[in-house]
Amino acid sequence: MKESNLNYREYGTGDPVIILHGLFGMLDNWHSFARKLSENFRVFAVDQRNHGKSFHSDEFDYDILAEDVSEFMADMGLPQAHFIGHSMGGKTVMKFMDLFRDKVMKAIIVDMAPRSYKGSHHLTFDTMMTLDLEKISSRTEAFELLRSKINDDAVVHFLLKNLTRDKKNNFRWKANLDSLWKNYDKIISEIRPYPPFTNHTLFVRGSNSDYISKEDEFIISNY
Structure with a gap:
């Protein structure tokens, strides 16, 4: 192995x-x-x-x-x-x-x-990809910003599992949103x-x- x-x-x-x-x-x-x-x-x-x-x-x-x-x-x-x-x-x-x-x-x-x-994920992609992660100081702030556009607490909590910090302690998404969006037609x-x-x-x-x-x-x- x-x-x-x-x-x-x-x-x-x-x-x-x-x-x-x-x-x-x-x-x-x-x-x-x-x-x-x-x-x-x-x-x-x-x-x-x-x-x-x-x-x-x-x-x-x-x-x-x-x-x-x-x-x-x-x-x-x-x-x-x-x-x-x-x-x-x-x-x-x-x-x-x-x-x-x-x-x-x-x-x-x-x-x-x-x-x-x-396609039913356009709002999700748009909300995540337009979120300015450099200006976010906490996960609570990220939740509020996502929640302002996505009217479902459970979905927002699910998406926030993708939020992590890099070696410089800056927020970033785990998911490769650019590639997923570019290939979204293939996904569906x-x-x-x-x-x-x-x-x-x-x-x-x-x-x-x-x-x-x-x-x-x-x-x-x-x-």
Whole structure:
């Protein structure tokens, strides 16, 4: 086993499970869940490129993200794994299932269908990218500035997990916002398996979420 290019945290022993977060997310979002899951599995929570503590890159699409996961598995000495992917991470898992299906044992896709989506993050990108971090002195101040434009405390707290300090103690975003915005059309694009995936796959929809609709069930049946 060698070092991985992707930042990750490992928990427990047993059959391997790889967890992939969503847009603006990071492995820390899954810490409590991963600890519980590690009672029965060897769990890897992973920061995808341009997120968390993983490297930044101008190149960003689902083929590339799937390749990253394949390389991560090779680095960890994993011939196969179970997968859990949320939102954008769910589409990474779907693309991985298409390109590297022999490496997938079972998969759970959380709150994401294979179809393309209308862009719904424009306000989030604009608010984060126009925030003058050099003039912010505290996380409380950052919260108030974000909250003045984004009318949801939970979303603002989630986004603030991306706020950190550099070596000079200045605030910066962990996420590579420039690359994510430049590649946003790719992030919301569709994923289709060719041919359909035949292993066990579970799609989970949040009870108050509209990310998976009744009409999506036909597309999902290919998985």
